[in-house]
Amino acid sequence: MNITTSVMKKNIEDKLIHKNTKPTSMRILVYDFLSSQEAALSLSEIENHFEHADRTTIYRTLKTFEEKGIVHSIQENTTTRYKLCHDGCNENTHKDWHLHFYCKICKQTTCREDISFREPVQTDFRIDEIRLFAKGICESCLSLQ
């Protein structure tokens, strides 16, 4: 392992520990892969990247990540996609109250954090989840038209 890889691995370990998650090697690999991705990925897309890992292990890793505030999931018709959260999310609450945008041409779903809800004001009802989802054509596909 070279120095860059070991520094990177240490960073990921720190992030996982910070979110109360034991940094197993599978978790480090999945985190590293997700952090290199611009778009949100489905279980099958993540699975395709890890040819030798078993589907259940990857699924469990994602579920743990979701519970611990490491990834948030985006429900798109029948597909669930996953994207890394920011430091503000933890095992008690997710704060990914931003727009998720699906491009009809490149079929990528991205987080658009410039369009978001503020922290909800005090209400008599309890909000557990907020979804903001849009479909359209992304900047790079638009520029090709």
Ligand SMILES: [Zn+2]
């Ligand atoms: Zn989150």
Ligand SMILES: [Zn+2]
């Ligand atoms: Zn596009």
Ligand SMILES: [Zn+2]
């Ligand atoms: Zn998001």
